[in-house]
Amino acid sequence: RVSWRALETLAMLTMPAAAVLVALPENVVSLLFGPHWLDAAPIVRWLGVAALYQPVTYTCSWLFISQNRTGEMLRWGLISSGLVAASIAGAVPFGPTAVAASFSLVGLVIRLPLLFWMVGRRGPIRTMDLYQALLPSAGTALLILVASFSLTRLGAIGPLPPVELLSLATGLAISIAAACYLSVPQSRRILLELAQFRRFWQRGEVRP
Numbered sequence: 001r002v003s004w005r006a007l008e009t010l011a012m013l014t015m016p017a018a019a020v021l022v023a024l025p026e027n028v029v030s031l032l033f034g035p036h037w038l039d040a041a042p043i044v045r046w047l048g049v050a051a052l053y054q055p056v057t058y059t060c061s062w063l064f065i066s067q068n069r070t071g072e073m074l075r076w077g078l079i080s081s082g083l084v085a086a087s088i089a090g091a092v093p094f095g096p097t098a099v100a101a102s103f104s105l106v107g108l109v110i111r112l113p114l115l116f117w118m119v120g121r122r123g124p125i126r127t128m129d130l131y132q133a134l135l136p137s138a139g140t141a142l143l144i145l146v147a148s149f150s151l152t153r154l155g156a157i158g159p160l161p162p163v164e165l166l167s168l169a170t171g172l173a174i175s176i177a178a179a180c181y182l183s184v185p186q187s188r189r190i191l192l193e194l195a196q197f198r199r200f201w202q203r204g205e206v207r208p
Contacts, residue, residue, distance in 0.1 A: 007059040007130065009190050011137035014055045016177045019141040020169050021048035023148030027162040027169075046100035052141060053112050056134065060119050067123045076118050083111050136187045140180040144173045 021028055025044040029037050064073035083106055091102035120127030148169045181187035 005190070006062065007056050008133040008137070008186070009194070010059060011056045011134050012140075012177070012181060012187060012190060015052055015137040015141040016144050016173045018048050018051035019144040020148055020166070020173050021045075021051060023145050024152075024166060024169055027166050031162040031166060042097045043100045046097065046104045049104040050100075050107055052138075053108055053134075057112065057115055060115055060130075063119050063123065063125055069122065072118060076115060079114070080111055083107075136181065136184045140177050143180065144176050147172050147176060 022045055025041040025048060026038055029041045029044055033040070061073055064070060064076070084103065087102040087106035088099055091098040116127050116130045119125065120130055151165065151169060151172070181191055
């Protein structure tokens with residue numbers, strides 16, 4: 001169950017940040033690269049969609065390894081690579097934004113469900129367990145996405161510089177994530193475990 005818990009913890013940390021990236025790619029691009037790169041914002045938005053789920057897929061390899069299912073992990077690697085190549089090759093004629101969109105959507109709609117099915121068809125961690133582990137983070141990310149969009153799309157505030165708007169969106173995301181995670185028992189337990197781990201680390205009781 002350690003790998004399953006790692007998947008849930010990673011989702012709690014990465015999905016809120018990815019939601020802000022999806023909602024405000026123009027501000028991120030302008031802040032990091034300058035206004036001359038704003039044409040890349042649609043690409044960044046689609047890559048943000050991939051960032052919602054891509055990090056948690058890496059923990060599934062730990063489930064394969066811990067259950068001595070490296071043969072299945074190899075087969076999944078071949079299948080996943082083929083799907084990625086096909087999604088990119090099919091979208092190349094339509095431009096870079098289409099490539100990013102195709103990669104992200106194929107990953108979300110096809111690769112992620114297929115991976116969860118392959119991991120969960122054998123062993124103590126079932127496919128439904130994986131979806132349940134993602135559910136609190138996915139719901140939180142959706143709320144953050146709506147709230148971040150609302151900052152500029154619904155006229156909640158006037159125009160702000162990229163740094164100020166991202167700071168406001170980040171603070172809002174942290175507040176929403178904290179409220180959501182503390183209201184869900186399984187997420188609340190993970191937050192308490194992380195807090196205890198931090199205390200032990202500061203005391204020197206945990207060594208890298």
